[in-house]
Amino acid sequence: MNIKTLCITGALLLTGISVYAQKKKEVINDSNTPLHLLQPAYKVPYKALTTSEVKTDLDRILRYLEKTTPTRVVSEKTGKVITDYNNLPADAQLERGAFRLASYEWGVTYSAMLAAAEATGDADYKKYVTDRFNFLAEVAPRFREMLEKNGTTDPQMKQILTPHALDDAGAVCAAMIKAQLQDKSLNLYPLIENYLDFILNKEYRLADGTFARTRPQLNTLWLDDMFMGIPPVAWYSQLAKDNQQKYLAEAIRQIFQFAERMWVPEKKLFRHGWVESMQDHPAFHWGRANGWALLTMTEVLDVMPENHPQRAKLMELFREHVRGLAACQSGEGFWHQLLDRNDSYLETSATAIYVYCMAHGINKGWLDALAYGPVAQLGWHAVSTQINAEGQVEGTCVGTGMAFDPAFYYYRPVNVYAAHGYGPVIWAGAEMINLLNKQHPKMNDSAIQYYSTEQKTTAPIFSVSESK
Template identity: 35%
Template sequence: MKKLLAVFVLVLNVQLLAAQTTEAVVRKVADQVLKETVLGFQGVENKQFYASAAAVPQGVPVKYASPYTGWHYTHGVLNLAMIDLGRLLGEQKYVDYAARHVAFGFDNYRVFEQRFQSGVKHYAYPYGEFFTMDELDDFGAMSASILEVYQQVKRPAYKAYLEKAAKHLTEERLRLLDRTFVRAFPYQNTLWADDLYMSVPFLVRMGKFTGQQKYLEEAVTQVLNFTKYLWDEKEELYWHTWYSDLKRNGVAHWGRCNGWVLLAQVHLLDYLPANHPQRARLIQLLERQILGIAKYQSAEGLWHQVLDKPDSYLESSCSAMFVYGVAHAVNHGWIDPRYASIATSGWEGLKKYKIDEQGRLKDICVGTGIQDNLVFYYTRPVGINEKHGTGPLLDAGVEILKLEKRGK
């Protein structure tokens, strides 16, 4: 009887959420993130809370007090989404969320930088990504969000960081001979689809901020080159990787990496001048990807962890990314409005199957590297309100809200 009652309550909650307006759902999601975010640190062993890095005793190992505290590309995505939501709804608390997050990082990173020991993995230290910039993950998306915050908070340290990040990105990062960004792992000069998002949103904003065309041209080059190496003509999807040493792609059309590629193209088109010689070509590539992923949308309106493998689980972060990308493209007139149904079906699927009554997103694939077997992708764990999914979900909600307003 209790089990039957629990099922009934769950079904009722799902129905109530599905019946809520898009704005109500998006507010609930954003407010849950606000609730879960705790800016501070917690002792790994003593479990004590420290409100600042300066309060952490020497030699006491600590971690972030909440997953939303850190300095990671996912935090950059979330900050941008919160800012967009706040601007759309006229709600300063969401814009302030990003400003507080960025400020906390700048106020606290130096303590850990001073205690950093060579030979230790940078991500083992809070804010290790901040002061090392070892990977594009560490600073690209965060820099894009800092640039947005800087429009309101003219803190000199922000500008200095942005200039350092831009120089590091454009002059010091590992590349192929044709300037494509690559990584030194898991093998030398490995191309990761994810890195298109880790670079392009920052590049295009830096182009607008400085007025220097070189940043936009760099972003265009990356989109064209990533497409050259990763696009699968047969399946009409992007591969997760390309190995320079083997001159071949990896094994998976991973959902979220396709989402990162889609989002990077959207950010580029947002900033690219209407008369740019490559604009028509870039819109064509975006539409081609949208029509490609549309073939793999499930009956629930969602997409699978491995897009062309329907026996892999329905994954929330990539589904949210695709909803956002398609709705954004329709809202800006880049693709025909009839394709809006791809996004609206995906949004309804997220509400019905993946967002719980508290506004938390379920079944978000955790951070994922590159492996040479599909089992790795099939068996990646999932989390609830895991940091890889909440930003894309808010992005999706914002664009669906705009889409609904267009239809009125």
């Protein structure tokens, strides 16, 4: 190695040492950096939110559902589309899409679409509902004739014509009542009255009149049935031509009779199931069922007069439930499949229902925006991550029975075709748009804070010396 090469090598070595020393000197620490401003490694978005972002997510779901829930009658044998409903062949059926048009899950979806139309001003959401309701109202009499003539008909239509469970009737009925109240040009009364007849006169009940089932044990209460049975009765009080108060009274009575058996005050949560013959009553706090309970109270409060003598009692139960649920939210914004068991998986549909109910409660003045606005917004950010590019909703637990052991709930599958996720996500997004239009959330010292008025100043920046 000659002198020139040696000098160059030495110079490079000294430069490297100098750079290393400089880098070592600039290591981030408490003395030279405001560490509280470092960017956390969030698993879901944690940031400001705009109505346009929410609308974009909702539109993706709408376009997907428009394609996958057709409104046509076809021949089961040939698949040929039938346009003459007055001459239906014996094998006529609703064209099969990805989801059933009259399942209880789709009843939730119709209610959510109506809410989205109002929140966004986009008529396509309402059109989705009215197109399908008009279609069902038009074909139902023809399928009834087929049923009476042949003793059988398309199972999806039979579920509408001869409901055998609250699942068959309640959620779709409530959505039809809302649609009829909004649009007098619709003629959904025959379907509504048929559903209400089953709910009020044919559904199995306990001796005190509480909606019940005979499975998995005789005289079992399912928390799900609060939503499947109570909202349509409450909403019918707005549509009935006579004795409206009796329907609202029945809805309120059902809520408190469910709560008497299923509310767990120390947890501020509901148990999923209650069996009359049990000496002990295990409490498995299934996420979606608690969502149905909270949504039921939300729906009834919406139609309950401000001066109703039982409104304060129902409002307190609603608020207590919100307090219990807020305490269970995970750091990712989701709620768990079993709410109080953090090793159970994070689930989308329950999370979306809670987001809707909390945001709606804030918008109605029932809940404190400062306390629950950030909870709802974090929940929405979580839910939004489950809307894939196609518009499908991921992470939703499939239909679920009742169990008295944890493994059943822990291992229920999730699926993009679990219809339970779509309505809650649309409803949550619609109400978040309303919330963002009423409130003024802002990042303040790296945290989401809710304000009743717009904050013009920037978030405070604390000096390094300030305690954190």
